[in-house]
Amino acid sequence: MEFSANAVRAGSDAKHDLMVQLELGGDAREVEIHSKVEKKFGEAIQEDVEQVLDEFEIRGVKIQIDDLGAWDFAIKARVRTAVKRALAQKGGKLA
Amino acid sequence: MNSLYRTMFFVPGNAPGKIAKAEIYGADCLIYDLEDAVSVNEKDAARDLVSSFLSMYRPDCRIGIRINGQDTPYYEEDVRAMVPLQPDFLRLPKSETAENIQQLDALITKVEQANNIPVGTVKIACSIETALGVYNAYQIAKASPRVFAIGLGAEDFRTDMRMARSEDAEEILFARNQISLCAHAAKVIPMDYVNSNFKDPEGFKKDVAFGKMLGFTCKSVIHPTQIGLVHEVYTPTDKEIEHAKKVVAVYEEAMANASGVIALDGKMIDMPIVTRAKDVLAYAKAAGKEI
Numbered sequence: 001m002e003f004s005a006n007a008v009r010a011g012s013d014a015k016h017d018l019m020v021q022l023e024l025g026g027d028a029r030e031v032e033i034h035s036k037v038e039k040k041f042g043e044a045i046q047e048d049v050e051q052v053l054d055e056f057e058i059r060g061v062k063i064q065i066d067d068l069g070a071w072d073f074a075i076k077a078r079v080r081t082a083v084k085r086a087l088a089q090k091g092g093k094l095a
Numbered sequence: 096m097n098s099l100y101r102t103m104f105f106v107p108g109n110a111p112g113k114i115a116k117a118e119i120y121g122a123d124c125l126i127y128d129l130e131d132a133v134s135v136n137e138k139d140a141a142r143d144l145v146s147s148f149l150s151m152y153r154p155d156c157r158i159g160i161r162i163n164g165q166d167t168p169y170y171e172e173d174v175r176a177m178v179p180l181q182p183d184f185l186r187l188p189k190s191e192t193a194e195n196i197q198q199l200d201a202l203i204t205k206v207e208q209a210n211n212i213p214v215g216t217v218k219i220a221c222s223i224e225t226a227l228g229v230y231n232a233y234q235i236a237k238a239s240p241r242v243f244a245i246g247l248g249a250e251d252f253r254t255d256m257r258m259a260r261s262e263d264a265e266e267i268l269f270a271r272n273q274i275s276l277c278a279h280a281a282k283v284i285p286m287d288y289v290n291s292n293f294k295d296p297e298g299f300k301k302d303v304a305f306g307k308m309l310g311f312t313c314k315s316v317i318h319p320t321q322i323g324l325v326h327e328v329y330t331p332t333d334k335e336i337e338h339a340k341k342v343v344a345v346y347e348e349a350m351a352n353a354s355g356v357i358a359l360d361g362k363m364i365d366m367p368i369v370t371r372a373k374d375v376l377a378y379a380k381a382a383g384k385e386i
Contacts, residue, residue, distance in 0.1 A: 010140055011140070014110070014111075014112065015112055016111050016112030016115065017110075017111050020252050070111055071111060071115050072146065072151065073111070073115075073150075073151045074111035074115075074147070074148075074154065076151075077111075077140070077144040077146070077147035078143075078144075078367075080143045080147065081139055081140045081143045084139065084143070085139070092242075
């Protein structure tokens with residue numbers, strides 16, 4: 001997934017964490033998940049991401065998740081932080 | 096969950112793996128750290144992580160959150176984000192005056208009211224880290240009914256006092272004594288300082304035992320291996336429990352017979368000894384020992 005210079009990041013490459021890259025814009029949700037456990041947990045990770053995007057009522061966004069075996073609470077938290085950082089960059093407004 | 100605060104285990108607030116695993120080490124209390132363990136660029140991320148974890152999972156022990164100090168731009172947002180999670184307490188670093196505590200009390204009250212949480216739910220533990228703080232320890236402990244514990248932040252205190260660190264922490268003896276005295280006078284929990292040398296279990300145990308002798312009933316810890324060692328020192332031994340049981344039995348018998356002088360094994364038993372014996376039994380019971 002390609003991002004512009006406006007993309008934000010949240011998380012880390014530590015074990016049990018994840019790295020989120022996110023860029024607001026467009027009119028669709030594009031979510032790309034990279035995880036060793038994608039077969040088993042890909043759907044659950046996708047659901048966690050979608051849930052946070054719903055919380056913030058975000059429709060247009062590109063997100064890449066690089067998962068290192070994170071728990072659900074960490075996935076939600078990192079996506080939340082990334083969304084807040086992206087919103088702050090845009091002065092708190094959606095694209 | 097037991098009712099004791101023998102160990103307060105610091106968990107870095109921005110480390111998901113450590114947050115998820117912390118409960119298994121058996122500390123009486125977990126403190127999620129938003130302060131020293133989190134870099135300035137990640138304060139927002141740590142708040143979101145701790146918040147997400149505590150909203151979804153609740154460890155079966157006491158929960159505290161160390162917020163950033165009042166002299167930082169993170170303090171207010173920390174309080175606003177953490178109080179709705181209803182931790183048992185917030186731990187305030189650099190508590191120097193009663194006004195520091197009263198300000199925090201007022202802000203917690205505001206957030207509790209805004210979130211329909213009964214006022215007074217979230218308590219305050221005060222970390223005293225400066226010469227002024229140690230000097231004001233009693234006023235800090237009495238500053239608000241929310242204060243339930245005070246303790247020494249030894250590293251910052253040494254820096255403020257221009258002290259060199261010694262192996263047996265001799266230089267902070269006065270401050271430890273002052274914190275213990277003021278905590279007991281104010282009827283709050285005295286928290287002993289963090290000893291960061293977790294590679295020397297014998298030295299650590301000696302340090303904990305010395306703190307216990309000074310009146311501390313709680314130790315802040317930073318490594319899982321320190322938890323069991325603190326519990327070992329703070330939990331009464333079988334010999335102490337047996338002696339305490341005898342003291343209480345002799346006392347109760349004397350009361351029933353209206354005897355004047357009470358003695359056990361040829362030694363006079365007075366009220367402070369009975370009070371201590373009852374404390375030992377209460378502590379042993381809370382620690383899960385059979386009495």
